[in-house]
Amino acid sequence: MTLSRFSNNYPSLFGQFFDNDLFDWTNRNYSETNTTLPSVNIKENADAFNVEMAAPGFDKKDFKIELNQNVLTISSEKKVENETKNDEHFTRREYSYQSFCRSFTLPEAANGDKISAKYENGILNVEIPKREEAKPKPMRQIAIA
Numbered sequence: 498m499t500l501s502r503f504s505n506n507y508p509s510l511f512g513q514f515f516d517n518d519l520f521d522w523t524n525r526n527y528s529e530t531n532t533t534l535p536s537v538n539i540k541e542n543a544d545a546f547n548v549e550m551a552a553p554g555f556d557k558k559d560f561k562i563e564l565n566q567n568v569l570t571i572s573s574e575k576k577v578e579n580e581t582k583n584d585e586h587f588t589r590r591e592y593s594y595q596s597f598c599r600s601f602t603l604p605e606a607a608n609g610d611k612i613s614a615k616y617e618n619g620i621l622n623v624e625i626p627k628r629e630e631a632k633p634k635p636m637r638q639i640a641i642a
Contacts, residue, residue, distance in 0.1 A: 534597050534599065535550045535551050535599070536550070536551045537549065537551075537599065543627075543632055543633050544626060544627055544632060545624050545625055545626045545627055546603075546624075547623070548571075548601065548621075548622070548625070549620055549621070549622055550571060550599070550620065550621040550623070551619065551620060552616075552619060552620070552621055553619030555573060555575060555616070555619075555621075556616075557615075557616040559573045559574070560572070560573050560614075560616065560621060561573065562614055562623060564603075564609050564612060567602060567603050567607075567609065568601070568602050568603070569600065569601045569602075569609075569612070569623070569625070570598060570599070570600045570601075571599050571600075571623065572597065572598040573595070573596060574596040575594070575595045603625065605631070606627045606628055607625045607626075607627060607628070608625070608626045608627060608628045609625070611626045612625050612626075
């Protein structure tokens with residue numbers, strides 16, 4: 498006779514609900530200041546790689562983008578204080594300090610010398626062009642001698 502754990506054949510909706518990544522609030526989803534890390538999409542086409550980072554509520558001056566040893570680092574530190582006038586009393590004052598740092602190793606095809614970035618409508622777009630030799634070449638006909 499073999500002992501086995503009891504299990505029913507019906508998946509538990511409640512169990513699956515909490516197994517999803519949406520409810521994974523471990524440290525991998527946070528920055529050093531316990532704020533969520535901005536989500537990133539990375540796209541590639543024939544000419545470039547494009548990093549899109551969702552960071553609403555920031556200004557372009559809040560970001561720092563660096564390239565060091567083929568590693569692209571996007572970081573930000575933002576401190577917000579709710580200001581009051583001298584003749585007011587504090588019944589509640591909230592400080593907000595947000596920081597994050599995301600790093601990406603660039604592929605060999607990337608041209609790190611021509612990286613550009615813009616921030617618009619809450620999205621930081623970083624364009625990383627490909628080296629000319631890495632771009633796909635159009636098909637050509639080879640003559641037979």
